[in-house]
Amino acid sequence: MAYPFFGDSKSAIAQLLATLPQTGRLEWIGLRPARREPLLSVPEATVETDRHLAGDHARPKPGGKRQITLIQHEHLAAVAGYLGHSAPVEPGRLRRNLVVSGINLLALKNRQVRIGEEVVLEITGECHPCSRMEEELGPGGYNAMRGHGGLTARIIAGGTIRVGDVVSVVEPVE
Template identity: 60%
Template sequence: MKLPPPDSELGKLMATLPQTGTVDWIGLRPARGAPMSEVDEVVAVTGAGLTGDRYKGGSGKRGITLVQAEHLPVIAALSGHAAVEPATLRRNLIVSGIPLVALKGRRFRVGEVVLEGTGPCDPCSLMEALLGPGGFNAMRGHGGLCARILQGGTIRRGDAVVALTEPDSNA
Protein backbone atom coordinates (compact mmCIF):
# COMPACT_ATOMS: atom_id res chain seq x y z
CA MET A 1 0.00 0.00 0.00
CA LYS A 2 1.38 3.37 -0.98
CA LEU A 3 1.07 5.78 1.93
CA PRO A 4 0.35 9.47 1.36
CA PRO A 5 3.26 11.91 1.75
CA PRO A 6 4.10 12.18 5.47
CA ASP A 7 3.77 15.98 5.44
CA SER A 8 0.25 15.91 3.92
CA GLU A 9 -2.77 16.26 6.19
CA LEU A 10 -3.84 12.66 5.48
CA GLY A 11 -0.26 11.45 6.02
CA LYS A 12 -0.15 13.15 9.42
CA LEU A 13 -3.50 11.64 10.42
CA MET A 14 -2.47 8.16 9.32
CA ALA A 15 0.85 8.45 11.21
CA THR A 16 -0.90 9.32 14.47
CA LEU A 17 -1.25 6.02 16.29
CA PRO A 18 -0.56 6.52 20.00
CA GLN A 19 -2.36 3.34 21.06
CA THR A 20 -0.46 0.29 22.24
CA GLY A 21 -2.03 -3.07 21.62
CA THR A 22 -1.67 -6.43 23.32
CA VAL A 23 -1.28 -10.00 22.05
CA ASP A 24 -4.26 -11.83 23.55
CA TRP A 25 -3.94 -15.20 21.82
CA ILE A 26 -1.40 -17.10 19.68
CA GLY A 27 -2.23 -19.98 17.37
CA LEU A 28 -0.42 -22.14 14.84
CA ARG A 29 -1.79 -23.98 11.80
CA PRO A 30 0.37 -27.11 11.58
CA ALA A 31 -1.17 -28.19 8.25
CA ARG A 32 -3.93 -27.17 5.86
CA GLY A 33 -7.27 -27.83 7.53
CA ALA A 34 -5.65 -29.18 10.72
CA PRO A 35 -6.95 -27.85 14.04
CA MET A 36 -5.17 -24.77 15.37
CA SER A 37 -2.68 -25.26 18.19
CA GLU A 38 -2.93 -22.58 20.89
CA VAL A 39 0.47 -21.65 22.34
CA ASP A 40 1.77 -19.12 24.87
CA GLU A 41 4.78 -18.15 22.75
CA VAL A 42 6.19 -18.71 19.28
CA VAL A 43 9.43 -18.02 17.40
CA ALA A 44 9.10 -15.73 14.37
CA VAL A 45 11.73 -16.32 11.66
CA THR A 46 12.88 -13.31 9.61
CA GLY A 47 11.52 -13.40 6.06
CA ALA A 48 9.74 -16.70 6.62
CA GLY A 49 7.06 -17.29 9.24
CA LEU A 50 6.33 -18.83 12.59
CA THR A 51 8.02 -22.02 13.74
CA GLY A 52 5.38 -24.76 13.66
CA ASP A 53 3.02 -22.92 11.31
CA ARG A 54 2.20 -24.24 7.84
CA TYR A 55 3.14 -20.92 6.17
CA LYS A 56 6.72 -20.94 7.53
CA GLY A 57 9.14 -20.71 4.63
CA GLY A 58 6.66 -19.14 2.21
CA SER A 59 6.91 -15.84 0.36
CA GLY A 60 7.14 -13.86 3.59
CA LYS A 61 4.24 -11.52 2.76
CA ARG A 62 2.02 -13.79 4.83
CA GLY A 63 4.64 -14.72 7.43
CA ILE A 64 2.15 -14.01 10.19
CA THR A 65 -1.56 -13.20 10.32
CA LEU A 66 -3.28 -11.02 12.88
CA VAL A 67 -6.92 -10.27 13.63
CA GLN A 68 -8.49 -7.61 15.81
CA ALA A 69 -9.91 -9.00 19.09
CA GLU A 70 -12.58 -6.30 18.97
CA HIS A 71 -13.83 -7.81 15.68
CA LEU A 72 -14.60 -11.25 17.14
CA PRO A 73 -18.00 -10.18 18.54
CA VAL A 74 -18.82 -8.53 15.20
CA ILE A 75 -17.95 -11.70 13.26
CA ALA A 76 -19.99 -13.74 15.74
CA ALA A 77 -23.02 -11.47 15.37
CA LEU A 78 -22.79 -11.38 11.58
CA SER A 79 -22.52 -15.18 11.38
CA GLY A 80 -25.33 -15.87 13.86
CA HIS A 81 -23.21 -17.08 16.78
CA ALA A 82 -23.14 -15.96 20.41
CA ALA A 83 -19.32 -15.99 20.28
CA VAL A 84 -16.47 -17.07 18.02
CA GLU A 85 -13.40 -18.81 19.39
CA PRO A 86 -10.06 -17.40 18.17
CA ALA A 87 -8.95 -20.73 16.67
CA THR A 88 -12.01 -20.73 14.39
CA LEU A 89 -10.66 -17.75 12.45
CA ARG A 90 -7.31 -19.49 11.75
CA ARG A 91 -5.17 -16.39 12.35
CA ASN A 92 -1.88 -16.52 14.25
CA LEU A 93 -2.41 -13.60 16.62
CA ILE A 94 -5.48 -12.09 18.21
CA VAL A 95 -4.57 -8.50 19.10
CA SER A 96 -6.54 -5.96 21.13
CA GLY A 97 -6.23 -2.24 21.74
CA ILE A 98 -4.72 -1.04 18.45
CA PRO A 99 -6.45 -0.74 15.06
CA LEU A 100 -4.73 -3.28 12.82
CA VAL A 101 -5.95 -1.58 9.65
CA ALA A 102 -3.72 1.37 10.59
CA LEU A 103 -0.68 -0.93 10.46
CA LYS A 104 -1.14 -1.81 6.79
CA GLY A 105 1.95 -0.60 4.94
CA ARG A 106 3.73 0.22 8.22
CA ARG A 107 6.35 -1.30 10.43
CA PHE A 108 5.34 -2.30 13.93
CA ARG A 109 6.78 -4.21 16.85
CA VAL A 110 5.19 -7.20 18.58
CA GLY A 111 7.30 -7.91 21.65
CA GLU A 112 10.84 -8.27 20.25
CA VAL A 113 9.69 -8.95 16.67
CA VAL A 114 9.46 -6.27 13.96
CA LEU A 115 6.74 -6.75 11.35
CA GLU A 116 5.50 -4.89 8.30
CA GLY A 117 1.80 -4.97 7.44
CA THR A 118 1.56 -6.24 3.84
CA GLY A 119 -2.19 -6.24 3.30
CA PRO A 120 -5.56 -7.48 4.42
CA CYS A 121 -5.98 -11.11 5.45
CA ASP A 122 -9.07 -11.87 3.43
CA PRO A 123 -11.27 -14.80 4.49
CA CYS A 124 -11.12 -18.09 2.63
CA SER A 125 -13.91 -20.50 1.73
CA LEU A 126 -13.14 -22.51 4.89
CA MET A 127 -14.88 -19.77 6.90
CA GLU A 128 -18.17 -20.85 5.31
CA ALA A 129 -17.66 -24.35 6.68
CA LEU A 130 -16.41 -23.24 10.11
CA LEU A 131 -18.91 -20.41 10.73
CA GLY A 132 -21.81 -21.78 8.71
CA PRO A 133 -23.69 -20.26 5.76
CA GLY A 134 -22.69 -16.62 5.43
CA GLY A 135 -19.47 -17.10 7.42
CA PHE A 136 -17.30 -15.95 4.51
CA ASN A 137 -19.27 -12.71 4.20
CA ALA A 138 -19.33 -12.22 7.98
CA MET A 139 -15.54 -12.02 7.91
CA ARG A 140 -15.24 -9.70 4.93
CA GLY A 141 -13.66 -6.49 6.18
CA HIS A 142 -12.87 -8.18 9.52
CA GLY A 143 -10.29 -10.77 8.42
CA GLY A 144 -7.31 -8.95 9.85
CA LEU A 145 -3.84 -8.24 8.54
CA CYS A 146 -1.02 -10.21 6.92
CA ALA A 147 2.51 -9.18 7.82
CA ARG A 148 6.10 -9.83 6.81
CA ILE A 149 8.65 -10.64 9.54
CA LEU A 150 11.50 -8.13 9.26
CA GLN A 151 13.23 -8.98 12.55
CA GLY A 152 12.65 -12.35 14.12
CA GLY A 153 12.44 -13.32 17.75
CA THR A 154 9.90 -14.63 20.21
CA ILE A 155 6.30 -13.45 20.48
CA ARG A 156 4.54 -14.09 23.78
CA ARG A 157 0.96 -13.78 24.93
CA GLY A 158 0.69 -10.36 26.62
CA ASP A 159 3.38 -8.73 24.45
CA ALA A 160 2.83 -5.12 23.42
CA VAL A 161 1.96 -4.22 19.81
CA VAL A 162 3.41 -0.82 18.94
CA ALA A 163 3.49 1.12 15.65
CA LEU A 164 6.99 2.29 14.71
CA THR A 165 7.27 5.89 13.57
CA GLU A 166 10.74 5.52 12.07
CA PRO A 167 12.24 2.54 10.29
CA ASP A 168 13.57 0.27 13.02
CA SER A 169 17.36 0.38 13.23
CA ASN A 170 17.47 -3.30 14.22
CA ALA A 171 15.45 -4.50 11.22
Protein backbone atom coordinates in the same frame (compact mmCIF):
# COMPACT_ATOMS: atom_id res chain seq x y z
CA MET B 1 -9.52 26.60 18.32
CA ALA B 2 -6.15 25.62 16.87
CA TYR B 3 -5.80 22.29 15.08
CA PRO B 4 -2.25 20.91 15.25
CA PHE B 5 -2.62 19.06 11.94
CA PHE B 6 -3.05 22.10 9.73
CA GLY B 7 -0.52 24.59 8.45
CA ASP B 8 2.55 22.31 8.49
CA SER B 9 4.54 21.05 5.52
CA LYS B 10 2.87 17.62 5.65
CA SER B 11 -0.70 17.42 4.41
CA ALA B 12 -3.37 17.23 7.08
CA ILE B 13 -4.43 13.74 6.05
CA ALA B 14 -0.82 12.46 6.01
CA GLN B 15 -0.36 13.74 9.55
CA LEU B 16 -3.59 12.11 10.69
CA LEU B 17 -2.57 8.79 9.12
CA ALA B 18 0.81 8.97 10.85
CA THR B 19 -0.72 9.62 14.28
CA LEU B 20 -1.19 6.36 16.14
CA PRO B 21 -0.07 6.84 19.73
CA GLN B 22 -1.91 3.91 21.30
CA THR B 23 -0.48 0.44 21.80
CA GLY B 24 -2.13 -2.93 21.52
CA ARG B 25 -1.82 -6.29 23.20
CA LEU B 26 -1.15 -9.75 21.79
CA GLU B 27 -4.18 -11.75 22.94
CA TRP B 28 -3.70 -15.13 21.24
CA ILE B 29 -1.13 -17.11 19.23
CA GLY B 30 -2.13 -19.96 16.95
CA LEU B 31 -0.04 -22.51 15.07
CA ARG B 32 -1.32 -24.64 12.20
CA PRO B 33 0.39 -28.04 12.65
CA ALA B 34 -0.74 -29.30 9.22
CA ARG B 35 -2.94 -28.27 6.35
CA ARG B 36 -6.64 -28.24 7.32
CA GLU B 37 -5.84 -29.24 10.91
CA PRO B 38 -7.22 -27.22 13.86
CA LEU B 39 -4.96 -24.46 15.11
CA LEU B 40 -3.09 -25.00 18.35
CA SER B 41 -3.36 -22.17 20.86
CA VAL B 42 0.07 -21.57 22.43
CA PRO B 43 1.23 -19.12 25.13
CA GLU B 44 4.42 -18.24 23.23
CA ALA B 45 6.04 -18.86 19.88
CA THR B 46 9.31 -18.38 18.04
CA VAL B 47 9.07 -16.06 15.06
CA GLU B 48 11.69 -16.74 12.38
CA THR B 49 13.04 -13.72 10.52
CA ASP B 50 11.77 -13.56 6.92
CA ARG B 51 10.12 -17.00 7.26
CA HIS B 52 7.22 -17.97 9.57
CA LEU B 53 6.22 -19.02 13.07
CA ALA B 54 8.21 -22.08 14.13
CA GLY B 55 5.82 -25.03 14.31
CA ASP B 56 3.41 -23.63 11.73
CA HIS B 57 2.99 -25.76 8.61
CA ALA B 58 2.99 -22.76 6.25
CA ARG B 59 6.33 -22.31 4.50
CA PRO B 60 6.16 -18.91 2.80
CA LYS B 61 8.98 -17.76 0.57
CA PRO B 62 11.66 -15.45 1.98
CA GLY B 63 10.63 -11.90 1.15
CA GLY B 64 6.99 -12.95 0.87
CA LYS B 65 4.18 -10.67 1.96
CA ARG B 66 2.17 -13.35 3.79
CA GLN B 67 4.60 -14.87 6.28
CA ILE B 68 2.26 -14.38 9.25
CA THR B 69 -1.40 -13.39 9.65
CA LEU B 70 -3.07 -11.16 12.23
CA ILE B 71 -6.66 -10.42 13.15
CA GLN B 72 -8.28 -7.78 15.31
CA HIS B 73 -9.56 -9.16 18.64
CA GLU B 74 -12.47 -6.73 18.58
CA HIS B 75 -13.64 -8.25 15.29
CA LEU B 76 -14.27 -11.67 16.86
CA ALA B 77 -17.47 -10.36 18.45
CA ALA B 78 -18.49 -8.55 15.25
CA VAL B 79 -18.17 -11.73 13.16
CA ALA B 80 -20.16 -13.66 15.76
CA GLY B 81 -22.83 -10.96 15.72
CA TYR B 82 -23.18 -11.21 11.94
CA LEU B 83 -23.71 -14.94 12.39
CA GLY B 84 -26.31 -14.43 15.13
CA HIS B 85 -24.09 -15.82 17.91
CA SER B 86 -23.90 -14.18 21.32
CA ALA B 87 -20.33 -15.25 22.20
CA PRO B 88 -17.29 -14.09 20.19
CA VAL B 89 -15.89 -16.52 17.62
CA GLU B 90 -12.97 -18.62 18.89
CA PRO B 91 -9.77 -17.25 17.29
CA GLY B 92 -8.53 -20.63 16.02
CA ARG B 93 -11.60 -21.04 13.85
CA LEU B 94 -10.54 -18.02 11.76
CA ARG B 95 -7.14 -19.55 10.92
CA ARG B 96 -5.02 -16.49 11.68
CA ASN B 97 -1.74 -16.71 13.62
CA LEU B 98 -2.05 -13.72 15.92
CA VAL B 99 -4.96 -11.93 17.60
CA VAL B 100 -4.28 -8.32 18.63
CA SER B 101 -6.46 -5.99 20.70
CA GLY B 102 -6.45 -2.27 21.45
CA ILE B 103 -4.97 -0.94 18.22
CA ASN B 104 -6.61 -0.67 14.81
CA LEU B 105 -4.63 -3.12 12.67
CA LEU B 106 -6.00 -1.73 9.40
CA ALA B 107 -4.47 1.65 10.30
CA LEU B 108 -1.08 -0.11 10.34
CA LYS B 109 -1.11 -1.22 6.70
CA ASN B 110 2.32 -0.55 5.12
CA ARG B 111 3.82 0.20 8.54
CA GLN B 112 5.96 -1.76 10.95
CA VAL B 113 4.92 -2.97 14.39
CA ARG B 114 6.91 -4.37 17.27
CA ILE B 115 5.54 -7.25 19.33
CA GLY B 116 7.25 -7.63 22.67
CA GLU B 117 10.93 -6.75 22.77
CA GLU B 118 12.30 -8.42 19.64
CA VAL B 119 9.80 -9.13 16.88
CA VAL B 120 9.13 -6.59 14.12
CA LEU B 121 6.51 -7.16 11.43
CA GLU B 122 5.77 -5.13 8.33
CA ILE B 123 2.01 -5.10 7.70
CA THR B 124 1.68 -5.86 3.99
CA GLY B 125 -2.01 -6.18 3.17
CA GLU B 126 -5.44 -7.44 3.96
CA CYS B 127 -6.12 -11.12 4.61
CA HIS B 128 -9.41 -11.68 2.86
CA PRO B 129 -11.64 -14.59 3.89
CA CYS B 130 -11.81 -17.74 1.80
CA SER B 131 -14.63 -20.18 1.14
CA ARG B 132 -13.29 -22.27 4.04
CA MET B 133 -15.08 -19.85 6.36
CA GLU B 134 -18.38 -21.41 5.24
CA GLU B 135 -17.12 -24.79 6.47
CA GLU B 136 -15.76 -23.40 9.71
CA LEU B 137 -18.47 -20.91 10.65
CA GLY B 138 -21.48 -22.27 8.79
CA PRO B 139 -23.71 -20.60 6.21
CA GLY B 140 -22.85 -16.92 5.92
CA GLY B 141 -19.36 -17.39 7.37
CA TYR B 142 -17.64 -15.98 4.29
CA ASN B 143 -19.75 -12.81 4.28
CA ALA B 144 -19.50 -12.41 8.06
CA MET B 145 -15.71 -12.28 7.67
CA ARG B 146 -15.69 -9.74 4.83
CA GLY B 147 -13.96 -6.62 6.09
CA HIS B 148 -12.87 -8.50 9.21
CA GLY B 149 -10.41 -11.01 7.78
CA GLY B 150 -7.33 -9.44 9.27
CA LEU B 151 -3.96 -8.60 7.78
CA THR B 152 -0.85 -10.26 6.42
CA ALA B 153 2.70 -9.36 7.37
CA ARG B 154 6.34 -9.92 6.51
CA ILE B 155 8.67 -10.81 9.40
CA ILE B 156 11.42 -8.18 9.57
CA ALA B 157 12.99 -9.30 12.86
CA GLY B 158 12.34 -12.58 14.64
CA GLY B 159 12.40 -13.62 18.26
CA THR B 160 9.99 -14.89 20.87
CA ILE B 161 6.47 -13.54 21.32
CA ARG B 162 4.16 -14.21 24.25
CA VAL B 163 0.47 -13.71 24.91
CA GLY B 164 0.24 -10.39 26.73
CA ASP B 165 3.10 -8.74 24.80
CA VAL B 166 2.69 -5.07 23.86
CA VAL B 167 2.10 -4.32 20.17
CA SER B 168 3.38 -0.89 19.17
CA VAL B 169 4.04 1.07 16.01
CA VAL B 170 7.66 1.34 14.90
CA GLU B 171 8.10 4.96 13.94
CA PRO B 172 9.86 5.43 10.59
CA VAL B 173 13.34 6.93 10.64
CA GLU B 174 13.26 10.34 8.96
